Amino acid sequence: xxxxxxxxxxxxxxxxxxxxxxVAYWRLRKRFSAWVLLLSLxxxxxxxxxxxxxxxxxxxxxxxxxxxxxxxxxxxxxLQTVIFEVxxxxxxxxxxxxxxxxxxxxxxxYGIGLAFWENGILIGGxxxxxxxxxxxxxxxxxSASQQLFAILxxxxxxxxxxxxxxxxxxxxxxxxxxxxxxxxFSWGLLCVSAVVFRRRLFLLLALPMGLVDFLPxxxxxxxxxxxxxxxxxxxxxxxxxxxxxTRAFRRHPSETxxxxxxxxxxxxxxxxxxx
Numbered sequence: 001x002x003x004x005x006x007x008x009x010x011x012x013x014x015x016x017x018x019x020x021x022x023v024a025y026w027r028l029r030k031r032f033s034a035w036v037l038l039l040s041l042x043x044x045x046x047x048x049x050x051x052x053x054x055x056x057x058x059x060x061x062x063x064x065x066x067x068x069x070x071x072x073x074x075x076x077x078x079l080q081t082v083i084f085e086v087x088x089x090x091x092x093x094x095x096x097x098x099x100x101x102x103x104x105x106x107x108x109x110y111g112i113g114l115a116f117w118e119n120g121i122l123i124g125g126x127x128x129x130x131x132x133x134x135x136x137x138x139x140x141x142x143s144a145s146q147q148l149f150a151i152l153x154x155x156x157x158x159x160x161x162x163x164x165x166x167x168x169x170x171x172x173x174x175x176x177x178x179x180x181x182x183x184x185f186s187w188g189l190l191c192v193s194a195v196v197f198r199r200r201l202f203l204l205l206a207l208p209m210g211l212v213d214f215l216p217x218x219x220x221x222x223x224x225x226x227x228x229x230x231x232x233x234x235x236x237x238x239x240x241x242x243x244x245x246t247r248a249f250r251r252h253p254s255e256t257x258x259x260x261x262x263x264x265x266x267x268x269x270x271x272x273x274x275x
Contacts, residue, residue, distance in 0.1 A: 002138070002149065002160055003135055003138045004131065004135055004159045004160065005163055005166060007166050007167070007170070008159065008166060008170070009131055010170050011127060011170050011173045011174060012123075012124045012125070012127040013124075014174050015119050015120065015127075015173075015174060016120050016124040016125065016128065019116045019119045019120025019121075019124060019181070020116075020120055022112055022116070022181075023037070023112060023113070023116050023120075026108065026112055030109070031105045031106065031108075031109060032106075032109035032112065032113075033106070033109070035101060035102075036106045036109045036113060037109070037116075039092055039093070039096050039101070039102065039110065039113070040089075040092075040109075040110050040111075040112075040114045040116070040117060040188065041113065042092055043088050043089045043091075043092035043093075044085070044089075044113075044117040044118060045117070046084075046088055047084040047088040047089070048084075048122070050084045050088070051080050051081075051084050054080060055080075059076075062076055070217035070221070073217040074213075074214035074217045074218065075214065077213045077216065077217070078210060078211040078212070079210075080213070081210035081211070082207050082208070082211060085114075085210055086191065086206050086207050086210040087207070089187060089188055090191040090194060090195065090203055090206070093110065093191045093192045093194075093195045094195045097195045097196055102196070103196060104192070104193065104196045104197070104249065104250070107188070107189045107192035107196070107250070108185070108188075108189055110191070111184060111185035111186065111187070111188025111189040111242075112185055112188070114184040114185070114187075114188045115180065115182075115184035115185050115188070118181075118184055119177045119180055119184075123177060123180075124177070134159070169224075172224055172225070172228045175228050176228055176232075179228075179232045179234075180235070181235075182236065182238060182239045183209050183212050183235045183238045185242070186206070186209055186238040186239050186241065186242035187206040187207075187210070187242070189242045189243075189246060190203065190205055190209075190242050190246065191203065191206055193246045193249055193250075197249055199249075201245070202246065205241055205242070206242075212234055212235070212238070215227065215230065215231055215234075
């Protein structure tokens with residue numbers, strides 16, 4: 001019985017590696033507390049749960065109503081990410097700041113945390129587990145192995161490609177996760193900055209970044225290379241917008257205003273109180 005090539009394990013291992021590595025680096029060299037990692041988990045997990053519930057209720061009726069139109073589906077998925085993921089990240093950051101649990105120095109760590117749960121855990125971790133189960137089942141022989149092979153050969157034939165064909169697929173998959181890292185980091189950074197510096201502009205810049213999920217329904221018609229190229233370009237644009245727009249504020253993160261129930265908050269010199 002043919003098994004999947006071990007080279008396919010590179011995809012989840014690379015994704016998990018750079019996700020964990022970035023968390024470890026920020027923890028050791030920058031500022032990344034366990035509390036901020038938990039806050040990012042609350043924001044991300046809450047968004048995914050709400051999206052799943054919403055799609056269970058609405059996806060099939062919506063697909064039937066629009067006849068599978070990719071533009072309509074793109075709007076459907078994109079707006080969910082805008083509302084649940086970006087909006088949810090902002091709400092969690094707002095609540096944490098109101099309780100004195102997050103500061104401007106935590107903005108980058110919060111974004112890295114969102115990217116970590118998406119790529120290192122949900123995607124990388126689950127993919128690694130799937131490949132391990134598939135490999136063990138196919139190597140075990142018997143009827144279960146034959147049934148699984150028949151299903152995979154029909155639904156996921158790429159798993160049985162030779163290494164020369166597999167490498168471009170692996171590279172594309174890793175590039176897609178890098179794109180995901182960039183956009184999650186970007187809107188996480190902007191959401192925290194919007195809260196602690198009371199700048200609505202940062203939230204307005206972050207929200208459209210969720211529309212990156214407009215693209216997946218077009219993946220089949222665009223082709224793999226074009227799809228990943230456009231996705232990566234948009235993620236780089238998001239990263240540039242986030243870094244450039246918050247640059248002046250990130251220069252003096254220790255001067256973050258503290259939430260107060262009494263006296264007005266004091267902002268760093270030269271930083272306006274609101275838009």
